[in-house]
Amino acid sequence: MTPRTGLSTLAYSAPHIQDSESLAATENRPFAIKTSNLFKTYRNGGKVVDALGGVELAVERGEFIGVLGPNGAGKTSLIEILEGIRQPDQGEVEVLGTKVQDQKAMQKVRARIGIALQHSVLPPLTTVAELLSFQRGLYDSKVDPEMIMDLVGLSDQRAKRVGGLSGGQQQRVAIAMALMGDPDLMFLDEPTSQLDPHARLALWEILYAQRNRRNTSVLITTHQMEEAQRICDRVLIIDKGKIIAEGAPNDLIRRHFRHRRVYFVTAGDVQIETSQSDHQVIQLRDGRAQHQILSSAPLEMLAEMSARYGDKLTEVSIAEPTLEDLFLKLTPHAARRVQ
Numbered sequence: 001m002t003p004r005t006g007l008s009t010l011a012y013s014a015p016h017i018q019d020s021e022s023l024a025a026t027e028n029r030p031f032a033i034k035t036s037n038l039f040k041t042y043r044n045g046g047k048v049v050d051a052l053g054g055v056e057l058a059v060e061r062g063e064f065i066g067v068l069g070p071n072g073a074g075k076t077s078l079i080e081i082l083e084g085i086r087q088p089d090q091g092e093v094e095v096l097g098t099k100v101q102d103q104k105a106m107q108k109v110r111a112r113i114g115i116a117l118q119h120s121v122l123p124p125l126t127t128v129a130e131l132l133s134f135q136r137g138l139y140d141s142k143v144d145p146e147m148i149m150d151l152v153g154l155s156d157q158r159a160k161r162v163g164g165l166s167g168g169q170q171q172r173v174a175i176a177m178a179l180m181g182d183p184d185l186m187f188l189d190e191p192t193s194q195l196d197p198h199a200r201l202a203l204w205e206i207l208y209a210q211r212n213r214r215n216t217s218v219l220i221t222t223h224q225m226e227e228a229q230r231i232c233d234r235v236l237i238i239d240k241g242k243i244i245a246e247g248a249p250n251d252l253i254r255r256h257f258r259h260r261r262v263y264f265v266t267a268g269d270v271q272i273e274t275s276q277s278d279h280q281v282i283q284l285r286d287g288r289a290q291h292q293i294l295s296s297a298p299l300e301m302l303a304e305m306s307a308r309y310g311d312k313l314t315e316v317s318i319a320e321p322t323l324e325d326l327f328l329k330l331t332p333h334a335a336r337r338v339q
């Protein structure tokens with residue numbers, strides 16, 4: 001998945017699987033995913049684990065949704081229920097206008113859904129090309145496996161057995177399989193956890209291109225907060241099986257943080273007086289000191305500081321809070337606990 005010029009313009013021109021009539025019918029339905037209150041409990045020996053405690057979700061056509069949450073929060077349980085792989089104890093799921101529980105109706109819809117599981121078990125003795133051709137047959141798809149291998153950077157590995165691929169290469173295979181049906185809806189459970197930065201960027205381009213062509217919706221789980229902030233229209237933060245925050249990443253951040261973080265460096269012996277209570281000083285190895293101050297009016301504060309301290313302040317910067325800051329703020333207990 002090496003980025004190449006014009007990857008998104010390449011936007012592969014596979015013939016559509018759907019005939020135009022059935023596609024038009026589904027285009028009128030605004031939601032790609034809709035759930036009523038989902039509950040899921042596992043019984044593991046004598047232990048009862050509440051994995052989902054009432055999750056309501058609606059995803060529009062063309063929307064990229066990021067599901068975030070600490071380990072054990074319920075992300076995979078949710079995504080597997082949406083995929084129809086797992087049954088909820090309570091609640092219903094509709095994908096692309098069809099109830100997931102309706103097995104017969106889902107037979108048609110399944111071909112329009114691309115899935116990459118968190119732990120894909122790929123047949124180790126099959127070659128990459130064979131596996132994708134097989135997947136194409138399953139979907140009754142006209143997408144060219146060679147084109148998909150090229151898109152995800154697997155062409156050089158086409159004749160290799162899947163069991164002999166690296167972790168990141170296997171993850172590319174899983175993504176390639178999810179693309180083979182030219183999907184209208186994709187479920188990607190931590191698809192980038194083993195991808196190098198080039199491959200990660202290339203995947204985003206592939207997903208954008210897919211959306212541009214087919215208005216494809218993507219539900220992705222990730223622990224890469226920067227990735228979620230950059231690619232998702234909306235994120236859900238799940239904790240202990242419940243959605244605890246939801247919204248466009250930047251709106252969510254603004255809603256939860258009034259402060260910006262101001263950084264500057266001074267010589268080690270400079271005393272800085274500030275009215276802000278949250279003033280941290282880190283001694284650098286070279287004897288200088290890095291100051292970090294939280295402020296709701298960073299520009300005014302810096303103007304006042306430079307009036308008082310002038311050129312004693314160097315390397316001045318203001319940092320916006322990030323989705324990672326928000327995640328850490330909303331899930332502090334997860335620092336010591338894995339459910």
Ligand SMILES: Nc1ncnc2c1ncn2[C@@H]1O[C@H](COP(=O)(O)OP(=O)(O)OP(=O)(O)O)[C@@H](O)[C@H]1O
Nearest residue numbers: 042044049051070071072073074075076077078339
């Ligand atoms: N098959 C299972 N049997 C018993 N308990 C399970 C099973 N699958 C998940 N759980 C439990 O349900 C809870 C939610 O797990 P889930 O895999 O959905 O979390 P997750 O958010 O995907 O975590 P991660 O970030 O580690 O992938 C956890 O407490 C987990 O131990």
Ligand SMILES: [Mg+2]
Nearest residue numbers: 075076077118
């Ligand atoms: Mg998971």
